[in-house]
Each structure stands twice: as C-alpha cells, then as structure tokens.
Amino acid sequence: MDILAEKKKAIFESTLELIKENGFHGTPMSMVAKKACVACGTIYHYFDSKDTLIAELYAYVKKQMADAMFEGDDEQKEFKDRFYHLILSHCRFYIKHPNTLYFIEQYINSPYNNREPVKDNEQFQHRMWDFLKQGIDTGVLKPMNIHLLGILIHSHVVTTAKLYFSQRVKINEEDFPNIVQVIWDGVKNHSD
Structure with a gap:
C-alpha cells in the first residue's frame, strides 16, 4: 500500500472510530485530522467536504x-x-x-x-x-x-x-x- 493510500485509510479508520464515539455532528474535520495524525490540508486533498x-x-x-x-x-x-x-x-x-x-x-x-x-x-x-x-x-x-x-x-x-x-x-x-x-x-x- 502506498503512502497516499495509507493516509486515506487512516482518515477513514479514524473517522469510523470518532463517529462511533461522537456521532456525525460531533466529529469535525479537525478532530479527524488529529486522530488520523494528518494535517487538515491532507484531508481536504482527498475530500472537498x-x-x-x-x-x-x-x-x-x-x-x-x-x-x-x-x-x-x-x-x-x-x-x-x-x-x-x-x-x-x-x-x-x-x-x-x-x-x-x-x-x-x-x-x-x-x-x-x-x-x-x-x-x-x-x-x-x-x-x-x-x-x-x-x-x-x-x-x-x-x-x-x-x-x-x-x-x-x-x-x-x-x-x-x-x-x-x-x-x-x-x-x-x-x-x-x-x-x-x-x-x-x-x-x-x-x-x-
């Protein structure tokens, strides 16, 4: 798995965990970035919203x-x-x-x-x-x-x-x- 695919997977897996804990509304992109250990800009590189x-x-x-x-x-x-x-x-x-x-x-x-x-x-x-x-x-x-x-x-x-x-x-x-x-x-x- 290349580094970009690993980052995207980390974002997905972090989002899953956070949504289970906090729901959709309680999971802002900044929290996902922190949990996935990536910059907010990295998330927006993959997902526009x-x-x-x-x-x-x-x-x-x-x-x-x-x-x-x-x-x-x-x-x-x-x-x-x-x-x-x-x-x-x-x-x-x-x-x-x-x-x-x-x-x-x-x-x-x-x-x-x-x-x-x-x-x-x-x-x-x-x-x-x-x-x-x-x-x-x-x-x-x-x-x-x-x-x-x-x-x-x-x-x-x-x-x-x-x-x-x-x-x-x-x-x-x-x-x-x-x-x-x-x-x-x-x-x-x-x-x-």
Whole structure:
C-alpha cells in the first residue's frame, strides 16, 4: 500500500472510530485530522467536504463488507450453502468491525442516506441483489420484493451483532450457524 493510500485509510479508520464515539455532528474535520495524525490540508486533498468524506467512507466500508462476505464464495455450490457462507461472513464482519456497524446504522438513519449514491456502494448493492435475485428466480427463496428481502436479512444480522456487543444475550461461535439457520428458514421458499 502506498503512502497516499495509507493516509486515506487512516482518515477513514479514524473517522469510523470518532463517529462511533461522537456521532456525525460531533466529529469535525479537525478532530479527524488529529486522530488520523494528518494535517487538515491532507484531508481536504482527498475530500472537498465532510459530506464527501462521509459518502466515500460509506462506500469504503460497504466494499470491505462485500469483500469479506464474498471471499471464498463458490458459485458452483448449492445456493443454500452459499447463503450460509455469506450470512455467516456478514455476521463475523460486524463482530470484527464494530465501528463499521455503528457507522452504517447512523448512516442509513441520517439524511446522508437520501443523497446521490456513491458508485462503489451501488456495485455492492448490485452484487447482493444479483445473489438474492438468483435465489428468487430459481425458486429457492420466497418470491418477494428483493429490496425488502435484503433489508430483512440485514436487520437480522445487525440485531445479532448488537446483541453480541451488548452482552445481554451470550452469543458464542457455535450459535452463529443456528442464527443463520433461523434467517434461512424465514426467507427460503416453502412452497416446494
């Protein structure tokens, strides 16, 4: 990784941590610069505004999530096996990256979510929609609105990660396959 990419990554990772601690409004660019150990001018070299930083950060974390989820995905396997792999990987990604979970939660519930989508984020969405559409088209998944299906699956994953972090319910590694089974049972097509 070159020095410029390292600085940009430091800015993203610092922003994630600060937003988890302080929210969007409580995280000025000067605070990000200090946390990332870069000059304010460096941040403005990459991002012309805080809004641009937030939008690109969202695309950055969605790409990280997609890479983690689809790593090791084998299109030759049965759809159910692929579904299990993707959803387990999704859960584990959030457990490993709690700052990302809290950032995404804040982002989707903020005015940022209603703005023009970033191209990289659209690529992630299309990859997931293509996967889910394949399941619907082949009759494996319930025939329903693909966007609603994706939201329902994602909400289960988010709830699982939040429970894990809150420690209100003890969740062990052995519990994750059972959680994915419950999600699968809810979205699979029972008409066969």
